Amino acid sequence: MAILGAINPMLSVGLDGDNAWRLADYVKRGGYTALRRILEEKVSQGDVINEVKKSVLRGRGGAGFPTGLKWSFMPRSFPGDKYVVCNSDEGEPGTFKDRDILRYNPHSVIEGMAIAAYAMGAGRGYNYIHGEVWEIYQRFEEALDEARAAGFIGNDLLGSGFSFDLFAHHGYGAYICGEETALLESIEGKKGQPRFKPPFPASFGLYGKPTTINNTETFASIPYIMNLGGESYLEAGKANNGGTKLFSVSGHVNRPGNYEVPLGTPFATLLEMAGGMRAGRKLKACIPGGSSAPVVPAATMMDCTMDYDSISKAGSMLGSGAVIVMDETTCMVKALERLSFFYYEESCGQCTPCREGTSWLYKVVQRIEGGQGRSDDLELLASVTTNIMGRTICALGDAASMPVQSFIKHFRDEFAYHIEHRKCLVPVDVQRAGSGFFTATA
């Protein structure tokens, strides 16, 4: 099974694990009809973009920026090279959806990118696949070979006169290369470090040329939008949140995995699909959009529906759709320590607040967890996060700060307890009982 469960699915329809990813299977599922129709009927570029705008497809990589609007920023009349780039550098802790899209439905991404390239007049595309999933990279290369042989990419697509070539590029596992300008630097063969913006990639992107970068799932959704029509796609979700979305559910649930549900589906429904809480324990908190999103306490979370607006109202972000579920056995200090370590480790080191600030945050949280907390540490953490946020070149500084701020905001008593008593509020044996790694013996 590719996707563990779905409600009114699109992307995951007809997928059969490793058995149905090939071109023939994709064509059987109706694949490449959208691209064929657009090329044969010579649908105008503007109409393609309008259809995407109508669908209110919002970027699936994390920021949730409307895709149609992003495409319209590309200078279509620019005479030189233009690029479309797919961001498959899925490094956000908790997220594992793009991996499965590329593994089980790679041609949807290829078709989506070809349509995007057509709409923006780009002649060349790259799919940047992150370093830890080598077999996915190899499969994507195979899919590219199939598509190239069938004439869906390459010179003069299906005799239309439009040419688009697509290449896979794999990274070496730096989280920062998921930041779009760092990703471009990495493709160019340089050190993956974000660029200062402006200029934005739409005017100065890959090799200094206009470039549009979208997430894997965004591109994969394009063929379905073209086939269904923008309005039907929008209706499949909810107002201002078009379509279905893949959610990577992980943590203390019985069936962690990817689930495709329409945007606007209640969180409770998603949790139920994932088999409910492990051992019937109580939900304590949930990070609804990958590790960069602020944590949401159980009560608020159970009232949310899974869409950009509802989660934003709850004070967090839908982000990449990585739902990290934590039950009552979780020590929130320990959880934050692990998150802070990640951002400290993955900061690119380019700009001062992030380079120095993320290490400072981690060292302080680590000290609290280690029983060496000081009474003014929470105040210090709050101050350091405000000094990082909004003062860095890219969003990693913000991403590192938000967990710290939200964990302390919602679970201040646990941190205070830790500092005062030099131990966890949640007893260690309870933590171990709740963990999948320490069973029974605790």
Added chain:
Amino acid sequence: MEIEIDGKVAQVPDGSTIMDAAQQLGAYIPHFCYHKKLSIAANCRMCLVQVEKAPKPLPACATPVTNGMKVFTHSELAIKAQKGVMEFLLINHPLDCPICDQGGECQLQDLAVGYGGSASRFQEDKRVVFHKDVGSLISMQEMARCIHCTRCVRFGQEIAGVMELGMASRNMHSEIMTFVGRSVDSELSGNMIDLCPVGALTSKPFRYSARSWELSRRRSISPHDSIGANLTVQIKNNVVMRVLPRDNEEVNECWISDKDRFSYEALNSPARLGKPMVRVDGALREVEWSVALDYVSHALKDVVGSSGADSLASLASPHATLEELYLLQKMTRALGSGSIDFRPRRRDFSTDGKLAGVPWLGLRLSEIKDLDSALVVGSFLRKDHPLFAQRLRQLGKKWGKVSLLSVGGDDPLIRLHAQLTVSPADLPLALAAVVKSAAQLRSEAVPAGLDSVEPCASSQAIAKSLVEGEKSAIFLGNVAEQHPHAAQLHALALELARLTGASCGFIGEAANSVGGYVAKALPTALNAYEMFAQPRKAYVLLGVEPDLDCHNPQQAVAALKAAALVVALTPFSDGAVREYADVLLPITPFSETSGTFVNTEGRAQSFNGVVRPFGDARPAWKVLRVLGNLLNLPGFDQASSEQVRDEIIPSGEGFAGGLSNGLNGVPLALPVTIGGLQRIADVPIHFADALARRAPALQKTRDAAAPTARLSAPTLATLGVTDGAQVRLRQANGEAVLTARVDESVPAGCVRVAAGHASTATLGEMFGAINVERA
């Protein structure tokens, strides 16, 4: 566009940043990574300012001005952001300014006073960064001080053209380092010391020898290459401790070469000559000035009296000052001899007497950036002229089409339009091919004598770039001047300039390569080559070391050894001069005398001495003036070097008059190609003059490695020698044994053997025939 910064309004051009506007207004915004000559990194975040309507503070260095923008650099938001960044910068920075070499001239220290807290909230362990050994020029001993501004990295990428330093690793473990085991000593790398805003990169020869507030700053001019870089010389207790660049946008911008920076060590060298010496019974003895001068004046009179004035020749270094060159030629001529020259590395003097004026660059240095195309003929560009090459590098990065036609295939680190590397003998032919292409492109008659030349694709490309460029230039480098057919190269370059509308000029070898012409230190009898080819009875040498500085050192040394009288005015007592000189007169280097250098663009730059003379050494202009008096010669009564200068250029400082590269009556006549193995002699950057040769730090760099015999693999194979083998090189009566090295950039049939080094001083002509065999 209009912008308001802290209530002050400025008009700035489109595309300006807030930082540009602030500088225009004189408003200071704190910064570390921003530098006017480097690309914008926006990584230190120190320049965050508040911009009206922006929700977050924005970096002034990277934020473009929009019309009507209102910026607040001292608002609460801005100050809070700047203080926040300063706190981050300081958490891992060692707070031990009192023992830091940068203390007192540290941007971080200065700004920490304004923006730093009085106590640190950071209670954790600080980052530890290991030191690195990157050679003899730059110390990377205290890398924990680095604040990751990447100025040094960007300098390498953008200005020096070679990325010697990079930032490896990520997060707070990011480190500035070299590629494994590499040193940092390209010809411009010392500038990174100035760029480093903290004490991470410091000067290895200088560090911990003085505090910045103990140093006095004096203005001076570089005595090395023809750029005439403006210097700030820092002294303590009458000793030159350090040399730094002085900003002059028109000359050296804010850079100097490593030679300019580190050669000061030679000023304090133990080899300095502090007392006049006279050879008595075969040995040099220290004597008083009065004795030495008396001896010299009598000896010179004796030689002239007994053997005629023709038996006297004077040779000066082109690194000597204008005043020295002038007085030397005046004295020599007054004694009746016309054998005076200042161009010891020249071979072909047939343009002498046919020059329309003083040869020079042909345009101002500041005009280089506006060129559409440029052709450099015969130059080891990077090492001969580091700062000139830097200007061409910036040109190549923009739209300019820079081409190089030379005898060495060294990478100039410039984005080249075309590069042609030929043997020295083929250099005139290759230039003729460009001339012919240009004539064909312009549909003009091919100049007579060039019919048989066959232009190749590269020469056509070069000609095309020159013809099409609205403003283009041809530059003749050191090789073209030292070449056995220098006159033909000059004439061909002029013809090419005529056909393409380009300017034409000489880059010039030394600080006073133009000044020597202005001072008229030119032969009316024997020139620098002939005076040794036809040995004289007496020689006066001014700052020149003929065994290292002459086109044919073998011939020069033989003539000097055979001469009855050799008077050497020199700052140094070591070297071959001890073998042939009868009198050593201690003169002062540039740091201890006033004088003038006329740089390649004709700019006369006068300077004062910065320290008192070493020992009994005296400025050479004074020595020559007194000699003139002792010899009862007229016109030697100047009281200051300024009076001497005003005799030569009445206008004083400014641009010298009479600059022209024109030739009268030199017809084009292509030389006949010779067969056999030819020598290519470059003058390695740190062997080029007496000061650089005696600077210990420079002598430990890669550029100062002992010369090898470099040949292409096929040439080496025809000789039956393998890479790394010892070979015996022979020219005329001399030989040298060197290691053979494969170097594919050396043209076929040539062997590249550096000049200017003791190990090759036994050899002959720089571009002559040479014999190579297994040693």
